[in-house]
Amino acid sequence: MVVGTTRGKRKLGALMEQYREKSGLKAEQIIKEVRTTRSTWSRMITGEARPRWALFFAILAVMKVSDEERERAMMLWEVADDEAVPIKHANSLPKNYLRFRRDESEAVAERSADAVLIPGMLQTAGYAAALAAGSHLLVPTEDWDEWIAPERVDRQALLHRKPDPLRVHALIDEAALRRKIGGPDVMRAQLDHLIRLAELPNITIQVIPNGLGAYGAFAGNFVILDFADDLGSVYFETLTGGVSVEDGDGVAKVREVWDDMAAHALSPAETVEVVRAVRGS
Structure with a gap:
């Protein structure tokens, strides 16, 4: 078994x-x-x-x-035991997050909303490491800060998966772009990384501008996974490692919220201009 x-x-x-x-x-x-x-x-x-x-x-x-x-x-x-991609560090990952990683490896598309931070799928290794170091009381294991960067790299391999890379559409609150994680050099590298990723055909990034007030903040951070054979699931990030929802009505409601947020967010082209402006400020 x-x-x-x-x-x-x-x-x-x-x-x-x-x-x-x-x-x-x-x-x-x-x-x-x-x-x-x-x-x-x-x-x-x-x-x-x-x-x-x-x-x-x-x-x-x-x-x-x-x-x-x-x-x-x-x-x-x-x-039942098939996994699209082997999960490194599986023995160290929190149970709920490992479940999400396994589900994500089988997904064909991912839609996310982040009110506070750059989403994990789009983080640089430096940003991820600085994030772990700055949140030591919330990390899942004692050595999280040592392997969070390689864990992010392993996860992001899905963006270049052959022959069908994961399609990602990320909504990021403008405040996350301006939150200094790891110092100026780390943030510049992170913002440059977002600009490069936005050029890939399977990645769409939209910023929720500050002008919308608290519109995007109420939803918190979540990821919607779409699969080829069913209605999908939603992963909500929490202090205890996250919660996955597979209930059809629940997933449909979160998709409705995400669609409404995307409709109010900046276009991908406008988003790149905002990222460039924040990077240069």
Whole structure:
């Protein structure tokens, strides 16, 4: 049994719970019949682990699923452990953030909103390191400041993924451009980096100008992930490592908020001019 959640495992777990409800059996009945443990069953249903093949097949047999249902479950089982990109530092990453990183590696597009900082996907190594050093009371592990920069580089490899690089559309509050992280040299390099990234065909950057007041600030920091095969998910950054939402109505509402923010933000061309102006000030 391989432990560690992926979208594939969560989809498999949801399907197995659906089959269990349809069968009319209680989880305890199935657990007893196949001679497994409650924790093993729970990890499967929540998407934390994929069961061994023999156990998985036995569970399907006890629930008396149809041939078509068995085929669907078997297909999900085959891909449940797949990850588009290996995650470095996985053992050191906070659980919720690791889940986000795994989901992000499978996404085709990402839309973000940041009211305070430059988004992680667009940070330079210097900016990321300065951020870690300046927020030592909030970092997830003691050695976070040592590997946050290489972790960001590893994550940003998705921007150059072959053959389909991750499409990124970032909304950044103007205040984040003006917040001095790491000193003048670090900020100049970060702003220059944003200007270069804005030239890539798969990256769109829009600034929410100060003139809009608190319009963008109320939403906080979040990332919407879009996948080729479902409605997507939202990751909200928090002091405890972040929260992922996969509920369809919840994701749809956040998308509506993001779309409204994008409609009020500066155009990509105007954004580059603002970044240049801040960089030169």
